[in-house]
Amino acid sequence: MLDGYTQSILIFTGINIIAAYSFYAPFKTGQVSLGQAGFMAVGAYASAILTQKFGLPFPVALAIGGVVAGIVGVVVGFPALRIKGVYLLLLTLGFSEIVQVIVLSWEYVGGAQGFRYISFNPHTLTYTAIIIVALILFFARIERSSLGRAMDSIHQDEVAAEVMGVDVVRIKLLAFGIGAMIAGLAGGLYAHHATFMDSTTFNIMLAVEILTFVVVGGGSTYWGPALGATVLTLLPEFLRTLREWLELLPVAWTNFFPVNRVYDFLHAFLDFENAKRLIVYGIILIVMMIVRPDGLLTRDSLRRLPFTRWKPGHA
Amino acid sequence: MIYQQLINGLMLGASYSLVAIGYTLIFGVLNLLYFAHGEVFMVGAFVGLYLVIYAGVDIYGALLGAMIACGALGIVAVFVAVRPVSKDRPLAPLISTIGLTIVLQNLAVYLIGGRQLAFPETIKQQLYHFGPVTISSVQIFILAVAVTLMVLLWLFIERSKTGRAIRATAENHETAALLGVDVNRVVLITFVIGSGIAGIAGVLDGLKNSSISPFMGLGAAVKGLIVMLLGGLGNVPGAMVAGLMLGMIEILSAAYIGTTERDFFSFLILILILLYKPTGLFGTRTIDQR
Numbered sequence: 001m002l003d004g005y006t007q008s009i010l011i012f013t014g015i016n017i018i019a020a021y022s023f024y025a026p027f028k029t030g031q032v033s034l035g036q037a038g039f040m041a042v043g044a045y046a047s048a049i050l051t052q053k054f055g056l057p058f059p060v061a062l063a064i065g066g067v068v069a070g071i072v073g074v075v076v077g078f079p080a081l082r083i084k085g086v087y088l089l090l091l092t093l094g095f096s097e098i099v100q101v102i103v104l105s106w107e108y109v110g111g112a113q114g115f116r117y118i119s120f121n122p123h124t125l126t127y128t129a130i131i132i133v134a135l136i137l138f139f140a141r142i143e144r145s146s147l148g149r150a151m152d153s154i155h156q157d158e159v160a161a162e163v164m165g166v167d168v169v170r171i172k173l174l175a176f177g178i179g180a181m182i183a184g185l186a187g188g189l190y191a192h193h194a195t196f197m198d199s200t201t202f203n204i205m206l207a208v209e210i211l212t213f214v215v216v217g218g219g220s221t222y223w224g225p226a227l228g229a230t231v232l233t234l235l236p237e238f239l240r241t242l243r244e245w246l247e248l249l250p251v252a253w254t255n256f257f258p259v260n261r262v263y264d265f266l267h268a269f270l271d272f273e274n275a276k277r278l279i280v281y282g283i284i285l286i287v288m289m290i291v292r293p294d295g296l297l298t299r300d301s302l303r304r305l306p307f308t309r310w311k312p313g314h315a
Numbered sequence: 316m317i318y319q320q321l322i323n324g325l326m327l328g329a330s331y332s333l334v335a336i337g338y339t340l341i342f343g344v345l346n347l348l349y350f351a352h353g354e355v356f357m358v359g360a361f362v363g364l365y366l367v368i369y370a371g372v373d374i375y376g377a378l379l380g381a382m383i384a385c386g387a388l389g390i391v392a393v394f395v396a397v398r399p400v401s402k403d404r405p406l407a408p409l410i411s412t413i414g415l416t417i418v419l420q421n422l423a424v425y426l427i428g429g430r431q432l433a434f435p436e437t438i439k440q441q442l443y444h445f446g447p448v449t450i451s452s453v454q455i456f457i458l459a460v461a462v463t464l465m466v467l468l469w470l471f472i473e474r475s476k477t478g479r480a481i482r483a484t485a486e487n488h489e490t491a492a493l494l495g496v497d498v499n500r501v502v503l504i505t506f507v508i509g510s511g512i513a514g515i516a517g518v519l520d521g522l523k524n525s526s527i528s529p530f531m532g533l534g535a536a537v538k539g540l541i542v543m544l545l546g547g548l549g550n551v552p553g554a555m556v557a558g559l560m561l562g563m564i565e566i567l568s569a570a571y572i573g574t575t576e577r578d579f580f581s582f583l584i585l586i587l588i589l590l591y592k593p594t595g596l597f598g599t600r601t602i603d604q605r
Contacts, residue, residue: 032406079590085405086348087593090544094585097537101579204537208350208413215406275425278417285414290399293407 007125011193013233014128018186020213020225021135025179026077027219028148029172030084030155035076035092036183037207038099043069043184044191044202045109048118051192058121058192065188066181073180077173084158096207104199114198121192128189132226135182139222151175216288218295221302228295235284236277243270318448320570321563326454326523328562329461333516334535335542335554336468337509343485343549344498344505350412351392352513353536354419359385359514360434360527361423367435374437374522378460378515385514389506397502416532423529431528434521457519464512465555471508472551481505485549541585547595557596 002010022036047065050056056064076095080088109115121127142148150171153161162168191197209232217228246266254263288296334356341349362384363377372380396411441452472478483491484501492498520535521527542561546553561581569577588595 083589083593086342086346086548087589089348090540091586091589093537093540094582094589097582098579098586101576101582105576105579204533211406212410212413215410219406275421275429278421279425282414282417282419282421285417286396286411289396289407289411289414293401293404 002125009234009237011124011128011189013230014125014132015186015190015193016210016213016229016233017132017226018128018135018182018189019210020217020229021132021139022179022181022183022186023210023214024139024219024222024225025182026172026176027179027214028142028151028155029175030158031080031172031176032085032089032211033092033176033179034089034204034207034211035095036179036210037202037204038092038096039069039073039180039183040187040190040206041096041099041103041197041202042072042180042187044187044197045103045115046184047188048115048191048197049109051119052115052117058119059127062127062185062188062192066184069184069187070177070181073183074173074177076180077176080176081169081172093204093207096202096204100199100203110198112198114196114201115191116196118191118195118197120195121189124189124193131185131189136222136226143222147171212285214295216285216295218297220294220299221297223302224295224297227297231296232281236281239270239277239280243267246270316447318446320566322448322450322454324563324566325559326457326562327566328559329458330516330520330523330535330558331538331542331562332555332558333461333464333512333519334539335546335558336465336551337513338539338543339546339549339551339554340481340505340509342543343551344481344488344502345397345408347397347408347412348540349392349509350409350536351396351415351419352509352539353532353534354416354423355385355388355392355510355532356513356517356520356535357423357527357529357532358388358419359517360521360531361427361432361517361529362514363518363521364432364434364527367437374456374518377437378518381514381518382511385517386507386511388514389508389510390503392510393503393506397506398499416536420529420532427529429529431526434525434527436525438522453522457523460515460519464515468508468512469552469555477501477504538581541581544585545588545596547597550595550597553595553597560596 019036019040022039023033026033043065046068047058047061050061050064051058076092080091083091103109104112142151150161150166153164153166154168154171158168187202190201194201213228213232214225215228216232217226218224246263249263254260334352337355338349338352341347341352359381363381366372366377366380367374370376370380392412392415396415397408400408400411402408438453438456443450443452443455472481480491480496480501481504483494483496484498488498491501516535517527517531520531538561542558543554545561546555546557561584564584565577565581568580572580
């Protein structure tokens, strides 16, 4: 069995992967949403209310939470059809903020004290894994279906897609709703793992983080979100272990003049507390966007892999 | 009572305006949501604080120092996170400036600690009564600085040659470049001006709330975004007026409805504007220009 730390890291990575896919679904039609934190909150609070106040079993509550988030997604997505780009970004950001304010002032779910003592679900890792596999299969299927091609065509040129007979409104709405539903599932999983949440849990920085997962991983393939979320979640944890590696060096290699100074400096520098780790995280984001603005994985790089017999959709 | 609230709203709004001006200037020339702008505001507040405490300067020195430091930060931002990043991918510069946001915020936490610091009293507190309204000397100072800055900036943008270049670039990059505007230089100048003003806004905010923290940037950034949108993306005078409006709306809703609802109203306004008047109250560009 995995120890608690590893298990917790895996669960948070998994939830982040699911959240990244929730962003990827609308993004596939060109909709950039900062509302995913809000949808996560909707799913989290809906499922937690069902398990805590109505005593429903976790899987049922999780599913209903996802559906509720999906419905809210369609409601938000409908007006969002009219706008795009920066305006959509701001609209969805506003939605996330409004959800936060509602949660803060709603005494039924704890108000400013937060939603406490949510029952802990011991099988979160299993659920997370199942959902991720389902999502990857789902998006792999979409990729080569007519729906996937329609989505790509909307992303590239909405007017041209419309002229070619693609039902732009329906597909954009569908993608937005699916994305919100996936976010709701991620929120439900989070709530029953962390057992506590308040109005700041699903904040703007979370929405921004989800966006960076997909852009850093690569938004043009369905492997990108999973890769981006994994890399960016594990990166801070990885930085933690660097110092331990440094300490593995034999003393004889490091205890003479210039090297010992370098060693001491590195040793002190690699003492990563939270702030320092986040500084490095930010620097890596900047460097990534300079070096690989399309993300780590692009369709080209996938096509060049030797073992891909199948060709992931046309560019 | 209502007059007092309106004055308070004006005070709050003045700092919103100053932050939003930088946003809207930068959005105008680059079509970029410059996420790190709130953190520049925070850096300004800290530079001001440390100048007052350690260099013993007066408030004018603090304002000048914060402006210069933040202007320099603007230059750094351009060279680190804007210029090297490809412009034809709309999300790449967004992410790189988000990276800059994270770096600046956590640098502040690392250097200062994640706590609030008291802002020293640099202006003698004095209350003036005008009929039903009470105004403190600090409030008058803040308002005076904000209004002066806005007037100067407005004159600069409308009257100077550089201002005209900024307006031309905001209207159309390519055309401006063809007509001989050095677009790179305009972007740099815009960042310096916008960041410098945000720095001053940070110091003023410290004066007003008499405390600052490394986390003050995010709130200012979000409010600045709303104001920018309310005034019309890229519209500088629009941002000035919209900031004052949002300040008053927030203060009035906090006074007569409730403090939790205050933020609710600002975001509700954001959404309504997006849906019904996405070009902002004073309108500039059409919705297809992203």
